[in-house]
Structures are given as C-alpha cells and as structure tokens.
Amino acid sequence: MRLELRGITKRFGSLVANDAIDLVVEPGEIHALLGENGAGKSTLMNVLYGFYDPDAGQILIDDKVVDFDGPGDAMAAGIGMVHQHFMLIPVFTVAENVVLGHEPTGVAGVIDVAKARAQVKEISDRFGFHIDPDALIEDLPVGAQQRVEIIKALSRRAEVLILDEPTAVLTPQETDELIAIMRQLKEAGTSIVFITHKLREVRAVADQITVIRRGAVVGTVAPTTSERELASMMVGRSVELGVVKDAATPGEVSFSVRDLTVIDAAGVRQVDGVTFDVARGEIFAIAGVQGNGQTELTETILGLTRPTSGSITLDGEELVGRSVKEVLRAGVGYVPEDRSTDGLVSAFSVAENLILDRYDQEPFARGLALDPVRVRSSAVERAQEFDVRTGSVDDLASTLSGGNQQKVVLAREMSRPLRLLLASQPTRGLDVGSIEFVHRRIVAERDVGTPVLIVSTELDEVLGLADRIAVMYRGRIIGTVDAHTHRDVLGLMMAGVPHDEAVAQAAAHQTVLGQADRAVETSSEEDA
Amino acid sequence: MPGVTPDPQSARLEDPAAETVAPGRGAQLLREITTGNAMISVLAVVAALFLGAVLIGAADPKVQNAATYLFARPGDFGSALWGAVSNAYSALFQGAVYDFDAQTFARAIRPLTETMTMSVPLIFAGLGLAIGFRAGLFNIGAQGQIILGAIFGGYIGFAWHLPIGLHLLLALIGAMLGGAIWASIAGVLKARTGAHEVIVTIMLNNIALYLVAYLLSLKAFQRPGSVNPISPFIDKNAELPLLLGSGFRLHAGFLLALVAAVGVWWLMSRSTLGFTFRAVGANPHAARTAGMSVERTYIWVMGIAGALAGLGGAAQVLGTERVLTGGVAASFGFDAITVALLGRSKPLGTVLAGLLFGALRAGGFAMQARTGTPIDVVLVVQSLIVLLIAAPPLVRSIFRLPDPARAALTGARA
Structure with a gap:
C-alpha cells in the first residue's frame, strides 16, 4: 500500500502546527519522521489517523484520495497506530485487548475467545513475538506490551503502521528487538512510519528520513546522512551533539x-x-x-x-x-524528574517560580512581607543568565516552552x-x-x-x-x-544482567545501535 | 542505626495527606471555577437577571393572561411582560439602592445603607472562603464559623462588663478565635488524616447550629427571667458604633470589612504566608518539593478563614442584631460561598459580590412588598449565578466569548 500526504495543513488558532506537509511512504518502507518535541510530528499523525481534520491537503492511499472521519475509518483503510502511551486495559488478557472493539462473536453475541486467542497466536508466531494470549497485560514487561499493540494493529490488517516514539519506554535491548521486528514487518510488506527524535535509531533502521521543523518539512534524506547533519536540520542551526567536558578531577x-x-x-x-x-x-x-x-x-x-x-x-x-x-x-539543589508537576507552579509567574524555595528568605522577604521589587529584579538577572526566553518575568510559567521551563528550574536551583x-x-x-x-x-x-x-x-x-x-x-x-563502558553492556545491566555477564553477552551479540556506536568510533578515529 | 529508623506514627500520618494533595480532575475544575476571570462573573449576573426576568413574567397574572391570546395580540403580551419585569426590578433597585419615592433624602438612601449592612457578614465570610479557594481548600463551613464567632463575640459582649474600647476589642478577638478554632478542626483533620474538608465543614455547620440552640437554652445565655432562646442585649461598650446615627443600622463592621479586604489582599499578594497559600493551591506537589509544608498551610488557611468568618458573626451580633439568637447566621455562610466564587476569590471582587448579594437580600423584601413578585425569584437568581459561574463554557457560549484556556495553549505552543 502506498501512502501519500499532500499539502497537509493544520492550524490551532494562530498556531500552524502543520504547514503544507508532503510525505510519501512507499510499500514496505520504513519511513522515519524526525523532529523535535512540538515540531508537529504527532499532529501530522493524528491527522493521518483521523483524529484531526486537516485545514488543507489530502491523504491518498494507492493514489486515491481518502477522507477519514475518525480512527475507525483510518483502521479500515489499513492504517494502524501504536501510541507512545499504550491504549491497553491492564486487567484484560492479551487476547481480550487485541480484539477489543471488534470482538469475534458467536451465538447470541458471546465473544469467541478461542478465535481471539488463535488470532493472537497466529500473528505472534508469524513474527516470533512470544506472546501468551492469556497473559494479563499488567503482568507483561513494557516491551511485550508494545508488541501486543503491534499485534492489535496487525490483527486489523494494517498495512501502514505508525509507531509514535516507540523506543522512549524501552531498554536498549528491547529497542534492539523492536528494530528486528520492524525489519521483519518490512519484509512482510508492511510500511512503517517511525516517529522519533533520536538520531541514532533513525539512522540504524530507516529507509527514508523526513525531517520536520516548526510544522514544515525541512527535507527528506537518506539514512547515510550524518547525525550532525540530521541534528542541524532538526534544530535549524549547527549543534554540539556530545557533551563537551574535560576529565573530572574528583575531590574527597x-x-x-x-x-x-x-x-x-x-x-x-x-x-x-x-x-x-x-x-x-x-x-x-x-x-x-x-x-x-x-x-x-x-x-x-x-x-x-x-x-x-x-x-x-x-x-x-x-x-x-x-x-x-x-x-x-x-x-541541595534539586531538579525534579517531572518539572510540570514537581518543579513549577504553572499558574505562577516566572519570577515567582524563581523564588519558590527561597521566598521566605533575605533578600526576597523581610519578616512576613515579600519584596516584589527585589523578587522581580533578581528574576530578570536569573532569566538573562540562564537564557530563559520569555517576554517578561511576569509571564506565567505555563506560557513557556518545556526547555525554558527547565531553565527556570535550573536557574532557581543553581543560583544559590x-x-x-x-x-x-x-x-x-x-x-x-x-x-x-x-x-x-x-x-x-x-x-x-x-x-x-x-x-x-x-x-x-x-x-x-x-x-x-x-x-x-x-x-x-x-x-x-x-x-x-559500552552501551550494550549498560543496556544489559539495565535489564538486570550483572556486569561481568553483561560484558560477555555484549561481546557475543552486538545490538544495532551498539554497532552504529562502534562504527562512529572507528570513523572518528580514522578522521583523527 | 539510631536516629535513622523513622517512627511509624509519623510515617502513617504522612501517607493519607500525601494522597489528598494529588491534583485530580476535581481539583483542576475547582481551580477553574474559583479563579476564573471577572468577565464571566459579570456576565453570569447579567444572564441570571435575564433568566430571573423570565420567571417574573411567568409568575405575573397579567402576563399569564396576555399569553392566552399571544398570537392575536402579541403587543399585549410584550407590554405586560415589560411592565412586570421593569416593575419588579425597579422595586428591587429601590429597595436596595435608592428610593426615588421617598420623602426625605435620608429615607431615599436608607436602602443603600441596608445593602451595606447586609453585605458585612457576606464580605467577611466571603474573604475567608476566598483564601481557602486559592489554597485549594473548598471550605463550606463559613456558616458554622459565623455561628461560633457570634457565640464567642456575643457572650463576651453581653456577659462581661469592661471599659469602652477594650470591651469591643476583646469581643472581636473572641469572635475571631471562635471562628478560627471551629475552622481549624477541619484544617487539622485534613492535614493529619486527609479527611476531606468539604465533609468535615458541612458536619461542623450542623454541629454549630445545634450548639447555639443548646447554649441559648442555658441560663447563662438567656435574658434574666426569660426562657426564650434569646440572649441579653450586648453591652453598650461592646457594640460596633453606628456610622450614620440611630436612624440607620449601618455600623462600623462595614469599615472593618473593607479593612479586612485590604488585609487579605496584602496577605495573598504581598506576604510570604500568602505565597505559600497560593503555591499550595496551585500545585501542592511543587510546593512540597520546594520545601513548603502543605499540611501546616492547610491549618493556617482554615484558621485565618475561620477568624474572618467569625468576624462576620461578630458584625451580626455586635452590630446589626445586638443580641445572640439561633438564627444569627441566617444563610450568610452559604451565600458567602457564592460571593467568594462570584468575586473570583479576589478581595475586591469579594467586596463587590458581597454588596451585590447584600442588595439582592435587602431589595428582595421591597420587591415582594411592592409588586407581589415572590422573593423566591431572588433566590432563583442567586442560584442561577452559582450555576453559571460553575459552568464558564456555558456563559462563554451564551455571550460568544473565546475560550481563554485554548487561547493560552496555542499561545504557549507558538
């Protein structure tokens, strides 16, 4: 099945989330959609999946214009989607989840469990997923849950599979397995749209890479393009990918x-x-x-x-x-893992957020009284020092982008x-x-x-x-x-394998990304 | 390892409290309802008055009659409707603000002073509730806190005999303490056990109601030689002084209410305590992570809210009524919830909303007396206001306003 998006435009108020996007996914192709958070990847896929109506543009399947009113239409047309956050019911079995919404029924509407189980088993065996149809979702590791999502899509005869940030929740080894699955699906003729912001994965697995920045396509390139080039296409300027630092000089x-x-x-x-x-x-x-x-x-x-x-x-x-x-x-300076929940009060101004843990101390307070002038002038300094891009420090924290919000948290925690x-x-x-x-x-x-x-x-x-x-x-x-330490070793350790064993296993079997790593190392040595 | 093993008691105390601060969809909704924008408030009042007009028309016999031949002579229906509604609302206005028909100027502005008098307990209690709303506490207990304030303030007022100035001061402090203690019960229970403040304060309202009834059955609270549930008159030295002489009921409690509003503004916008209140209300997780004690904040907030409501009770018993009765709180504590909501939990808004509700209360009687429009219409209008405030999307769609949340969202993305 050949999928084509032609001139898709989607606006939210004054924001243009997708600006005349063209995308062609050939049959049996792994097409990566690369872009930063907020670049418009998810919006585009939601248009494709029938969640949003595009303001302009067309979706073509095998050169015929189609019109999706909802995910049901998209599914019927052979498009399957695996969301970043799985749409599974934890207390249901694999088989129940897979048939949810189009349950095979027998006499008097009774669900034909045997048929559902057989369906799961057939797909699972075909691709070597090793999924037990009777296992409860909540008992499965994340990687297996993702495979259930894929089975769900395939059971509805999906010919184009959209994977939205599929590796975000996986261990490196699970990622490796996913990559293998993607290649298998490709062999079987399924096209895959692979949404990600991770350069390494894209280069390892994709046939074509379309880079999106600020809602518009920057270009479609081959996977041989270097990481540095991809990154600068994504960001719009050249960036330092690695962390530049000297060797540590640890004290006591x-x-x-x-x-x-x-x-x-x-x-x-x-x-x-x-x-x-x-x-x-x-x-x-x-x-x-x-x-x-x-x-x-x-x-x-x-x-x-x-x-x-x-x-x-x-x-x-x-x-x-x-x-x-x-x-x-x-x-102790503390940067919490979830800035929007634990790091910031989004209904507070940037200035107020910058004193969240020092509001009752000099110079911001004298006794019970806050000093709004000091609070503000200090906030202006901090915002400048930490490059917080905001119109004014009186703006609400909720109006900042994620990056700027994080800079506010850092500025607060690192300015003492x-x-x-x-x-x-x-x-x-x-x-x-x-x-x-x-x-x-x-x-x-x-x-x-x-x-x-x-x-x-x-x-x-x-x-x-x-x-x-x-x-x-x-x-x-x-x-x-x-x-x-090599990333394969770390990856195995993250999956619970002790260090020595991990070293041995990593030597015996290199992951796709690990190989890419070694390739980069060798080439940079050659450069030197 | 000594000093490392946590004591199990405190660990147990922390757990339920941690659960209560989880910002669910309910908390989100509460925040939206209690801190939306002023335009919604104004439009909610307009829409409620309009719907009230429909009811006035429906209840009017002339309009009902004209409706029977509506298609034959629609003009009759229109003029009857207009007449009924304009009469009722102008009576409401004359009863609440300025009486054009009065003989003297003093009589003409008397309704306005009544409105102001009625607004005093509403403003006090509304300010207390507003602080709670902004700290994420849905305190329904102003009714009980007013009653406790009235009991404490009233008892000090009639039972003690102290020099002028000191007596009033002590009675007011007593009232604040009474309200604060009552509200703190809910605050402490919430902080320590996670008990939901809505349930606890509702229960405390009922307990307060029966407590005052019981106290008024005791000799110590009754007039000498009487068995009626009514207290002796407040000592002259403990009365809130009248502002416009003996012809008007307006007393110094009104000025105190305005001072309290300024105080609450300072507390919420300019003090470190208010900073924690707002932080805990807007995001208890971030507040806790920044080292604030969410539990202690709950106790503080309830204490201050109760003290303000207690002052409202004192204003009734030391100013307006000058005796303690079982009905001293009327429905002020419940109306104050609407007042705080309508005032968007802001001090100025609460004062204005308090005046509006004072006006509806004062004008409602005049409307019924002059035009025969049932006073229930006022109740319906008040209730509609609550309904409309609780449903900003409805008000927005009636008046075709854009959704601010969506506008902010797209602004953030761009």
Missing part, C-alpha cells in the same frame, strides 16, 4: 548513601539496600529503566519520603529525618551555593538546543567542585555526562562502572 567524597531501603505503603521494596558515594567535582549518574526505584531514591534524598532504613550524609551531616526545607537549606546538585531526568522532553545548554550548566557546576548526582533513563545522556555510572534495577544498584 562528600555525599554518601548507605544501605538505603525504602518500602512503600503497598509493602514494595522500591529502594533496596542502595549504597554509593559521590565525590566533589564528579558527575555520578544513576542509569536505569523508568520505574526501578530512581524516583523513590531521589525523593528520599530530598526528604519527601522517609526511608525504612539507611543513611544519607552530606559533608558528614545526616539528611535522613530532615524536612525538605532543611535538606534544601543544607545546600550548592553542596550537592541532584538532577533527575534533566533534559527529558527538551529540544536539542536546550539539552546542550542544560548539559553545559551541569558540567560547569561540576567544575566548580560540586558533587553532581544525575538520574537518567536516557543512555545517551548518561554516557555523555557521567564520570561514573551506577545502574539501578528493581531498587538495587546492580553495578557501578566507569564512563567508558
């Missing part, structure tokens, strides 16, 4: 976590006997797949959660048992003398330009001798920033390695 250990265990209200050991040290002037990164206890670990360090046992010391002072306010006052910088997912959802900025500030903080603790699920970020890396899996630190 000033932040220590010992045997920290956190058991939550449900009795689950979220953090299980975690021990590590961070020295002055080093960036210590905790890598791991989302949901392996990193959130609980950082919240416990901040004092939001009380640990069940263990100790946390900063320059010899015990932090366990202190309130959040006391921990912040002790010199720090004894520890704790940053969780510091660049999640940011554009390439902002990532560059955030990384630079974090390295600068390290270089003045502050111990820096980074928690990240992005392997690229961990590899780029860290001086030492600990991998967290199911609440435990499965191993601590140096920054030059």
Whole structure:
C-alpha cells in the first residue's frame, strides 16, 4: 500500500502546527519522521489517523484520495497506530485487548475467545513475538506490551503502521528487538512510519528520513546522512551533539548513601539496600529503566519520603529525618524528574517560580512581607543568565516552552551555593538546543567542585555526562562502572544482567545501535 | 542505626495527606471555577437577571393572561411582560439602592445603607472562603464559623462588663478565635488524616447550629427571667458604633470589612504566608518539593478563614442584631460561598459580590412588598449565578466569548 500526504495543513488558532506537509511512504518502507518535541510530528499523525481534520491537503492511499472521519475509518483503510502511551486495559488478557472493539462473536453475541486467542497466536508466531494470549497485560514487561499493540494493529490488517516514539519506554535491548521486528514487518510488506527524535535509531533502521521543523518539512534524506547533519536540520542551526567536558578531577567524597531501603505503603521494596558515594567535582549518574526505584531514591534524598532504613550524609551531616526545607537549606539543589508537576507552579509567574524555595528568605522577604521589587529584579538577572526566553518575568510559567521551563528550574536551583546538585531526568522532553545548554550548566557546576548526582533513563545522556555510572534495577544498584563502558553492556545491566555477564553477552551479540556506536568510533578515529 | 529508623506514627500520618494533595480532575475544575476571570462573573449576573426576568413574567397574572391570546395580540403580551419585569426590578433597585419615592433624602438612601449592612457578614465570610479557594481548600463551613464567632463575640459582649474600647476589642478577638478554632478542626483533620474538608465543614455547620440552640437554652445565655432562646442585649461598650446615627443600622463592621479586604489582599499578594497559600493551591506537589509544608498551610488557611468568618458573626451580633439568637447566621455562610466564587476569590471582587448579594437580600423584601413578585425569584437568581459561574463554557457560549484556556495553549505552543 502506498501512502501519500499532500499539502497537509493544520492550524490551532494562530498556531500552524502543520504547514503544507508532503510525505510519501512507499510499500514496505520504513519511513522515519524526525523532529523535535512540538515540531508537529504527532499532529501530522493524528491527522493521518483521523483524529484531526486537516485545514488543507489530502491523504491518498494507492493514489486515491481518502477522507477519514475518525480512527475507525483510518483502521479500515489499513492504517494502524501504536501510541507512545499504550491504549491497553491492564486487567484484560492479551487476547481480550487485541480484539477489543471488534470482538469475534458467536451465538447470541458471546465473544469467541478461542478465535481471539488463535488470532493472537497466529500473528505472534508469524513474527516470533512470544506472546501468551492469556497473559494479563499488567503482568507483561513494557516491551511485550508494545508488541501486543503491534499485534492489535496487525490483527486489523494494517498495512501502514505508525509507531509514535516507540523506543522512549524501552531498554536498549528491547529497542534492539523492536528494530528486528520492524525489519521483519518490512519484509512482510508492511510500511512503517517511525516517529522519533533520536538520531541514532533513525539512522540504524530507516529507509527514508523526513525531517520536520516548526510544522514544515525541512527535507527528506537518506539514512547515510550524518547525525550532525540530521541534528542541524532538526534544530535549524549547527549543534554540539556530545557533551563537551574535560576529565573530572574528583575531590574527597562528600555525599554518601548507605544501605538505603525504602518500602512503600503497598509493602514494595522500591529502594533496596542502595549504597554509593559521590565525590566533589564528579558527575555520578544513576542509569536505569523508568520505574526501578530512581524516583523513590531521589525523593528520599530530598526528604519527601522517609526511608525504612539507611543513611544519607552530606559533608558528614545526616539528611535522613530532615524536612525538605532543611535538606534544601543544607545546600541541595534539586531538579525534579517531572518539572510540570514537581518543579513549577504553572499558574505562577516566572519570577515567582524563581523564588519558590527561597521566598521566605533575605533578600526576597523581610519578616512576613515579600519584596516584589527585589523578587522581580533578581528574576530578570536569573532569566538573562540562564537564557530563559520569555517576554517578561511576569509571564506565567505555563506560557513557556518545556526547555525554558527547565531553565527556570535550573536557574532557581543553581543560583544559590550548592553542596550537592541532584538532577533527575534533566533534559527529558527538551529540544536539542536546550539539552546542550542544560548539559553545559551541569558540567560547569561540576567544575566548580560540586558533587553532581544525575538520574537518567536516557543512555545517551548518561554516557555523555557521567564520570561514573551506577545502574539501578528493581531498587538495587546492580553495578557501578566507569564512563567508558559500552552501551550494550549498560543496556544489559539495565535489564538486570550483572556486569561481568553483561560484558560477555555484549561481546557475543552486538545490538544495532551498539554497532552504529562502534562504527562512529572507528570513523572518528580514522578522521583523527 | 539510631536516629535513622523513622517512627511509624509519623510515617502513617504522612501517607493519607500525601494522597489528598494529588491534583485530580476535581481539583483542576475547582481551580477553574474559583479563579476564573471577572468577565464571566459579570456576565453570569447579567444572564441570571435575564433568566430571573423570565420567571417574573411567568409568575405575573397579567402576563399569564396576555399569553392566552399571544398570537392575536402579541403587543399585549410584550407590554405586560415589560411592565412586570421593569416593575419588579425597579422595586428591587429601590429597595436596595435608592428610593426615588421617598420623602426625605435620608429615607431615599436608607436602602443603600441596608445593602451595606447586609453585605458585612457576606464580605467577611466571603474573604475567608476566598483564601481557602486559592489554597485549594473548598471550605463550606463559613456558616458554622459565623455561628461560633457570634457565640464567642456575643457572650463576651453581653456577659462581661469592661471599659469602652477594650470591651469591643476583646469581643472581636473572641469572635475571631471562635471562628478560627471551629475552622481549624477541619484544617487539622485534613492535614493529619486527609479527611476531606468539604465533609468535615458541612458536619461542623450542623454541629454549630445545634450548639447555639443548646447554649441559648442555658441560663447563662438567656435574658434574666426569660426562657426564650434569646440572649441579653450586648453591652453598650461592646457594640460596633453606628456610622450614620440611630436612624440607620449601618455600623462600623462595614469599615472593618473593607479593612479586612485590604488585609487579605496584602496577605495573598504581598506576604510570604500568602505565597505559600497560593503555591499550595496551585500545585501542592511543587510546593512540597520546594520545601513548603502543605499540611501546616492547610491549618493556617482554615484558621485565618475561620477568624474572618467569625468576624462576620461578630458584625451580626455586635452590630446589626445586638443580641445572640439561633438564627444569627441566617444563610450568610452559604451565600458567602457564592460571593467568594462570584468575586473570583479576589478581595475586591469579594467586596463587590458581597454588596451585590447584600442588595439582592435587602431589595428582595421591597420587591415582594411592592409588586407581589415572590422573593423566591431572588433566590432563583442567586442560584442561577452559582450555576453559571460553575459552568464558564456555558456563559462563554451564551455571550460568544473565546475560550481563554485554548487561547493560552496555542499561545504557549507558538
């Protein structure tokens, strides 16, 4: 099936989310749609999937104009979509989820479970998915849930499969499996539209790459295009992809976590006997797949959660048992993983957000009275220093882009003398330009001798920033390695494989992205 | 490891509170309703008055009669409708603001002073509720807090005998304490156990109602030699002074209410305490992450809200009524919810909304007396205002306004 989008334009009020976009997906092609957050990729796919009506333009399937009134029409025309956030019902089985909405029925409308099961089994076997039709969704790992979504789409005879940021939730090994699946589907004649902002993946898997910036197509290129070129097409200027930093010169250990265990209200050991040290002037990164206890670990360090046992010391002072306010006052700068929930009050102005944890201290307050003039003038300085792009510091934080919001959080947390910088997912959802900025500030903080603790699920970020890396899996630190560890080894460790075994396995089987990594290394050596 | 093991008690205390601050869809909706823009408020009043006019017409016998031959002579129907509505609303206006038919100027402006008098408890209680709304607390308990303020202030007022000035001051402080204690029960329960403030304050309203009835059955609260549920008159030294002499009921409580409004403005916009209130109301997660104590804020907010409502009770018992009765709070505590909502939880808005509701209350009686329009129309108008405020999209579609949320969203994306 040949899919063509011709001149698709979609406006929201004065915002042009898609500006006359042309896209052709040939049969059996993996077509990557590359662009930053907010570039208009998802809008375009929602138009294609019938969620939005385009203001102008046409969708053609096999050169015939089609008109979708909703996802139902799109599905009927052979378009399947796997959303970034899965549309599955956790307490239903795989088979039930797959047939949901078009259940095969027998006598008197009874669902024909056997038929549903057979359907799942057939597709699963055909592509080697290893999915048990009777397993409950909630018991499956994320990668398997994604395969269920793919089965769901294929069971509706999808010939074009849209994958929206499919690798965001996967471990490197799961990503590798997904890439294999995508290639298999391609062999079988299915076309794939692969939406992503990760350059590495695009080059590894795509046949064609269409880059979108600010709602318009910048160009369609071959996967041989270098990462640097792709990045500059995406951003509109040349960017530094790696993190530029000198070797760390670690001082003495000033932040220590010992045997920290956190058991939550449900009795689950979220953090299980975690021990590590961070020295002055080093960036210590905790890598791991989302949901392996990193959130609980950082919240416990901040004092939001009380640990069940263990100790946390900063320059010899015990932090366990202190309130959040006391921990912040002790010199901890905290960048929360979810800035919109924990980092900012979106209904507050930029200036108010910049004093969120210092509003009751000099010079911003005298006694009970706030000093609005000081608050504002300090905010103007901070905004300038941290390059917060806003019309005025009186604008609401909700009007800023994600990158600028994150800069507000950083500006607040880094504008006081720090004894520890704790940053969780510091660049999640940011554009390439902002990532560059955030990384630079974090390295600068390290270089003045502050111990820096980074928690990240992005392997690229961990590899780029860290001086030492600990991998967290199911609440435990499965191993601590140096920054030059290969990504395949780290990826296996993130999936729970101990270090030595991971080294052995990685040597035996290289992932697609790992190979790409090695290729880049060799070519850069040749350049040198 | 000593000092590291957390005590299980405090851990247990923290959990439910943590759940209550989760910003659900309900909290989002509450925030929208309580802090929307002023235009919606004004248009809600206009739309409610218009719908009220429909009801006035429907209740009027002449209009009903003209409707029977509507198609034969539509002019009759129109003029009857116009007559009924204009008479009713002009009576409402004359009863609430300025009486054109009065013989003397003093009598002509008397309705306005009545409106102002009626607005005092509404403004006090409305300010308290507004603080709560902005801190994310839906305090329904102004009724009970007014009653407790009236009990404390009233008792000090009639039972004690102190020098002028001091007596009034102590009675007012007592009223504030009474309201604050009552409201803090809900605040502490919310902070400690996560008990929802809506339920607790509603229950406390009923308890307060029966508490005052019970107290008025005791010798200590009754007039000497009487068994009626009515207290002795307030000591002269504890009365709020009249502002315009004995011909008018308007008393110094009105000025206090305006001072309180300025105070609340300062508290919410210029003080560190108000900063935490607003932060906790807008995003309790971020507030907690920034080191603020969400639980302590809840107790503070309820305490201050209760103190303000208590002052409203004091204004009734020390100013307007000058005795303590079981009906001292009338329905002020409930009307104050609408006042705070209509005032968009802002001090100035609350004062204006309080005056409007004072006017509806004062003018409603005149409307019924002069034109026979049932006073229930006023109730319906008040209720419609609540309904329309709670449904901004409805008001927007009636008046064809753009959706500000969507405009802001697209602005942010661009």
